[in-house]
Amino acid sequence: AQKVTQAQTEISVVEKEDVTLDCVYETRDTTYYLFWYKQPPSGELVFLIRRNSFDEQNEISGRYSWNFQKSTSSFNFTITASQVVDSAVYFCALSGGSGGSNYKLTFGKGTLLTVNP
Amino acid sequence: GAGVSQTPSNKVTEKGKYVELRCDPISGHTALYWYRQSLGQGPEFLIYFQGTGAADDSGLPNDRFFAVRPEGSVSTLKIQRTERGDSAVYLCASSQDPDSSYNSPLHFGNGTRLTVT
Numbered sequence: 001a002q003k004v005t006q007a008q009t010e011i012s013v014v015e016k017e018d019v020t021l022d023c024v025y026e027t028r029d030t031t032y033y034l035f036w037y038k039q040p041p042s043g044e045l046v047f048l049i050r051r052n053s054f055d056e057q058n059e060i061s062g063r064y065s066w067n068f069q070k071s072t073s074s075f076n077f078t079i080t081a082s083q084v085v086d087s088a089v090y091f092c093a094l095s096g097g098s099g100g101s102n103y104k105l106t107f108g109k110g111t112l113l114t115v116n117p
Numbered sequence: 118g119a120g121v122s123q124t125p126s127n128k129v130t131e132k133g134k135y136v137e138l139r140c141d142p143i144s145g146h147t148a149l150y151w152y153r154q155s156l157g158q159g160p161e162f163l164i165y166f167q168g169t170g171a172a173d174d175s176g177l178p179n180d181r182f183f184a185v186r187p188e189g190s191v192s193t194l195k196i197q198r199t200e201r202g203d204s205a206v207y208l209c210a211s212s213q214d215p216d217s218s219y220n221s222p223l224h225f226g227n228g229t230r231l232t233v234t
Contacts, residue, residue, distance in 0.1 A: 004159075035222065037225075042227060043228050043230075044225055044226065044228070045160070045208065045223075045225035046225075047222045047223065047225075050222050091159050091160075093159070103148060103150055103162075103172075103212070103223070104162050104165065105152075105160070105162065105223065106162075107159025107161070108159050109158055109159050110158075
């Protein structure tokens, strides 16, 4: 069975601080995909990143960066110089299977990030 | 439209009633998904359509839940004899072919908040 654990339920920071959201996953699949989604108060889940299990390169996109470490089954997400607009619930998710299937996502419980001015 | 559209945004119904939730996916997306998000939890998979057929309905909790996608575009999630435990946000998502390694990730709508009183 697949499982995603986001141990941090809530995080509160002051604007311009850096913040890291943790994600640990469990799967028996050798091929799998990892995702991060952002859910602002409007409710829509916004796709941020997808990583496949064969690509352990870290990725940076503007103020966002992701650290994928297979050895520790972790896929952590860092926001540098946080802004109030970053306030949202962030979900880590996992899908498994060969051939690129990504329809059956297993989500963690989410981390509520509050960035205070 | 540009994104996944779900209607209604809110639905309040009495226990035992029948409800229908509608999803209009992104144009050109062949795959459509329903997820359910309970308060404080991550979304949970319900059903996946590839075209008009339900390719995987293993997430439907029981036979009171049913979904259709008769023309391969709009989908309707139907819940019979609603129970208070059905109260949740029902999220719809769409994507390009999920069995392609270069498929797009899931794009979610804003959801329908269902409250059963």
